[in-house]
Amino acid sequence: MPLTQPVPAQPLAFRPLTVRGVTMRNRLWVAPMCQYSILKKDGVPEDWHLVHLGGLAAGGAGLVIAEASAVSPEGRITDQDTGIWNPEQADAWARIVRFHPRAGRPGRHPARARRPQGLDLARLGHRRPRRRPARHRPR
Numbered sequence: 093m094p095l096t097q098p099v100p101a102q103p104l105a106f107r108p109l110t111v112r113g114v115t116m117r118n119r120l121w122v123a124p125m126c127q128y129s130i131l132k133k134d135g136v137p138e139d140w141h142l143v144h145l146g147g148l149a150a151g152g153a154g155l156v157i158a159e160a161s162a163v164s165p166e167g168r169i170t171d172q173d174t175g176i177w178n179p180e181q182a183d184a185w186a187r188i189v190r191f192h193p194r195a196g197r198p199g200r201h202p203a204r205a206r207r208p209q210g211l212d213l214a215r216l217g218h219r220r221p222r223r224r225p226a227r228h229r230p231r
């Protein structure tokens with residue numbers, strides 16, 4: 093009986109992958125997910141996005157792709173979409189991206205949607221899950 097056991101090969105999912113010079117630490121990646129969560133409707137990602145995306149990155153994903161970010165205000169699916177058409181939005185995204193080097197790689201999904209009927213989230217009953225401390229007062 094050997095004193096040491098053979099080390100099992102690391103599963104492929106946990107091995108790094110380099111794409112065009114960018115190395116992801118593993119192959120467990122998070123696809124973009126629209127949040128429709130900009131309360132101020134100005135396209136500027138909020139603390140919500142830092143926590144949501146940062147949490148996924150901190151959880152171990154090798155790549156986290158941020159949700160669709162409109163390249164123009166009229167290109168949004170809803171007026172609560174994130175945007176990337178002005179410097180204020182770019183700065184807010186930079187704060188989120190700066191967090192990622194400590195965790196997984198950040199990715200982006202630039203978007204330009206057509207909104208033929210205008211998507212009225214309130215009418216559809218959409219509500220973002222409330223995770224902000226101020227909104228979690230016990231009843």
Ligand SMILES: Cc1cc2nc3c(=O)[nH]c(=O)nc-3n(C[C@H](O)[C@H](O)[C@H](O)COP(=O)(O)O)c2cc1C
Pocket residue numbers: 123124125126127158159160201
């Ligand atoms: C709630 C939700 C929001 C999504 N938002 C986006 C988005 O913002 N941009 C995008 O490209 N895809 C979006 N998708 C599509 C997903 O990124 C993904 O392609 C789809 O869920 C299929 O993933 P799968 O092949 O891993 O099952 C969204 C999917 C879901 C379920």
